[in-house]
Amino acid sequence: MRKTSQENLWKIWYREPAPIEPPTTNAWQNSPGWVRALPIGNGKLGAMIYGGIEEERIQLNEDSVWSGQPQEADNPDAPRYLPEVRRLLFEGKYVQAQQLATEKFVCLGAGSGHGNGANVPFGCYQMLADLRLRFEGHANARNYRRELDLTTGIVRVRYQVGNVTYTREHFASLKDEVIVVHLTSSKPGELIFEATLSRPERAETIAKKDYVLLSGELNGGLRFAARLVVLPQGGTIQTEGDTLRVRQATEVTLLLSAGTTYRTSNPPAYTTKVLSRARQQNYPRLREEHFRTYHNLFARVHLSLGGEEAAALPIDERLERVKRGEPDPHLCALYFQFARYLMICSSQPGSLPANLQGIWADGIQTPWNCDYHTDINVQMNYWIAETGALPECVEPLIEFIERLREPGRKTARVHYGLSGWVVHTVTNVWGFTSPGEHPGWGQFPAAAGWLCQHLWEHYAFTQDKKVLQRVYPIMKEAAEFYLRFLVPEPKHGWLVTAPSISPENSFRTADGQVVSVCYGPTMDMQILRELFTNCIEASRILDVDGEFRKQLEETRARLAPMQIGKHGQLQEWIEDFEENEPGHRHMSHLYGLHPGNQITPRGTPELAKAARVSLERRIAHGGGHTGWSRAWLVNFWARLGDGEKAHENLMALLKHSTLPNLFDNHPPFQIDGNFGGAAGIAEMLVQSHAGEIHLLPALPKSWRDGYVKGLGVRGRAQIDIFWQDGKATRAVLFSATAHTFRIRPPDGQRVVLVTRNGRRVPFQTNEDGTITLKTAKGWNAYNLIVQ
Incomplete structure (x- = not known):
């Protein structure tokens, strides 16, 4: 490998600055400079580094800079109309049901402002x-270079003017919150x-002495402040108006x-306090503390897929190639590690969860308010966290879900007349849990159940009983709402949600009408079946709520099942409707395939086949045309074990x-597409959702030789996998607890030897080619030889 490519291996770099554009208030369009700038962040603070020469722009964000405020959006008249909508x-009168829901079953007020909520109570996330x-x-x-080094979390700009070299380094300190x-100049x-x-x-x-305060x-009513302190070595500082001159x-x-009043009553004083601590350290100490904290997270996972010589080229040239x-x-490996970098930067304990743009947003009116869409987007943000060995980064999401319970209880009570808690399609930092302003996209009551999947998954990966004790009450309360919300449909007596939607999609009725509001969409049933199953298992582990567990088991058995339609596809709706938009970006009825686990090629082959037909039909009609939708396709194909299709969609x-x-x-x-795409890469390399650890389940031919180290798997374990000529050679399972693992080698291969500390470890080979391995208590490394 050439030295130049080795030095650049985990760097995103350019030969020129990002163009600096005028300030904007509306950020619905990608600006050419912003999408070439490089991000840094520490969960609460974010910045986009343009790397300008004569003029530099560093666009700043703070995660709680939200307009808006809590609002009374729950509709107290809605329960009166619920029986009639149902x-x-x-009776099959879907158009009339949607009309009534539009008139009587939506939120009060302006809702989210149809994604333009900067000046309505919903508010929007904005630049700092x-x-x-x-x-x-x-x-x-001359000799310009701008780079983000993923191994250090530092953005560096360097160029020469005459015989002087100028260097700028930028990072958002995880340690010092600045x-x-x-x-420097040479x-x-x-x-x-x-x-x-x-x-x-x-x-x-204003500018005074050595600081600028905005x-x-x-x-x-949210108040905010940003304070910049300038600390020169040599030279002088002068103040002129709102500017400091060095x-x-x-x-x-x-x-x-x-800081903002979301967390502190006096943002200017808060900034002074934080800076007074940080400025006591010199730059080398600040840099070292940042690197130590950041590297502890980033360095947990290593990935090699070959082709490292391409790192000698700047990222824009590589994308063009x-x-x-x-x-x-x-580039696939770099993309994966970049997503892990973004997760570290945008979601840390004490911060808000990553929103539609993580933490980075320009302008005032941001797209879709840069809010939390709970019909896939905020969930997709966290698909990489557990498998990417960043469980700490899930904490903001858990805290956010906890905070939604109280307003969600009110929405359940006022809007439905039920107990439990609920949230719909969109939410914000102010606790908006009501349906959206139009039922065609905003009537998605299963969102709370989907959020609860992440609570259970955090336990499944960590095996921390304290985690389960914390999250089970949240899951239970969501399940209580659904137990009361479910009603029997007249044809089969199945229990269904009503009214609901298959997120943002629509169907054609028998007479050609296009509607979205329905009952018992496949996704809802999958989410509720999963939530009930997880609650049942949690109650058994914690040895609580025996009667409640029995109620869940009885209700689960009556849920509407998944069905295969006339095209051989998995039905999206309870009836075999034709889709109005066959290439729709949402593929909600495949939730059971991913991120759920109810559809697997070995466990439910007929449903897996139907899911494949659904995927093929979606793609044939232009599906996957948005970034996050394409990322979801990578995960779907990986779960179906089709490495070539997964890779094809990753390249797309x-x-x-x-x-x-x-x-x-x-x-x-x-x-979300960054996180979802990276999760898809992980799914191609290892899967653990189906009760077993599957090694290289969807390895494409183009990744002929490589390795991955440190991926998280369920059962509080991590896995290293090595392969050559498309075949696994060995794997190392790092287990933290006494646990029984079922491990599946790649198709056509078998595990022939397991050792720990150089000594053979007994294991059982099963008829289906898997092995059963019992691990001992404490962190232990089990070396698996695969042939």
Whole structure:
């Protein structure tokens, strides 16, 4: 391997800066500079580094900069109309049912503002500010390079002007809760620049001594502040208006802190407190503390797929080569690790969960409010967390779900007249749990059940009983709502949800009408069957709620089953309706295949075959045209064991739905595709959802030689896998507890030897080719030889 490619192996780099565009208030369109900027973050703070030469823009975010406020959106009249909506649905009068639901069964007020909620109570996530730097005499720069090093979490900009080399390093410290920018010149006294903070609206900026303070108040009353401290080594600082001027310095450290009244009553004072701690450390110490904390998370997983020589090229050139059909397996590995980087940066204990854009958003009115869509998007954000060995990053999601319980109880009580808790298609930091403003997309009451999957999965991966004791009451309360919400449909007596939707999709009735509101959509039934199953198992493990467990078992047995339709496809609705949009981006009825576990090629072959037909029909009609939808396809094909199809869709994701900085493109930018695509790569390498650890279940031919180390599997374990010529050679299972694992080698291969500390370990070979391995208590490494 050439030295240049080795040095660049885990770097996203460019030969030029990102173009700097004028400030914007509406960010519905991808701006050409922003999608070339490089992200940093620490969960609460985020920044996009443009790497400008004469002028630099560092676009800043703080995770709680939300307009809006809590609102009374639950509809107290809705329970009166629930029986009539159901009667119309059960009589096949879907159009009339949707009309009535539109008039009487939606939220009060403006709801989410149809995704434009900046100035309505729902609010939207917004940019914090811009940090602008202006440099004198840098017009004729050469030897420019801008890079994000995934191994350090540091963005570096370097160029030469004359015989002086200028370097800037940027990181968001996980340890010290500040954004750090360090500027140096190779010759003494050559740093001359201005620094200020600005925002398109609702803020004012002052500069005093060695700091700049930006503060303001959003629609709804949230107050915010960002404070920049300038610490030069040599030279002078002068203040002029809202700007600090640095002259004749050799080295300068910029520290930025931010806060809002979402967490603190006095944001300016909070920023002072944070910066007073951070500025006591010199730059090498800040950098080292950041690296130690970050590297402890990032370095848990290693992936090699070959083709590392491509790392010698900048990322934009590599993406263009892929679009031309040239192979770049290392780009798949880089994409995977970039997603893990984004997870570390956008979701940390104490932060809010990653939203539609993680933590990075430009402008004031962000796309779909940069909110939390609970009909796949926020869930997809976290698909990579457990398998990617980042369980700590799930904590913000768990806390967020916990906070939804109280408003969700109110929605259950007011809107449905039921106990338990519920949330629908969209939510925000203010606890919005009501249906959306139109039932065609907003009447998705199964969202709480889907969120609860992540609570159970966190336990399944960690095997921490304290986790289960914490999350089971949340799961139980959601199940209580569904137990009371379910009603028997008239044809078979199956228990169904009503009214509901198959997220954002629509169907054609027998007379050609196009509607979305229905009863018992397949996804709802899959989610509830899963939730009830997980609650049953949790109650057994915790030895509680025996009567409740029995009720769940009885109700589960009466849920509407999955059905195979006239095309051989898995039906999306309880009736075999024709889809109005056969290539729709949502493939909700395949939830049981992924992220669920109710459909598996070995366990339910007929349903797996039907799921495959559904996938083929979707793709034939243009499905997967959005970034996150294409990412979901990668996971589906991996679960079906088709490595070539999974790889084909992964390459389509890179070719058609990946922006120049590797951000996913819906369009516009949406981060779920990054996380979903990376989860798909992990699913191609190992799966553990079906009661066994399956090694290389969907390895494509193009990944001929490689290895992966440190992927998480259910049962509180991690796995390393090594392969050559498309065949596994060995695997290492790291187990933390006494556990019985069922392990499946790749098709056509077998496990011939297991050792621990150089000694043979007994295992049982089963008729289906799997082995049963019992592990001992404590962290132990089990080496599996595969032939």
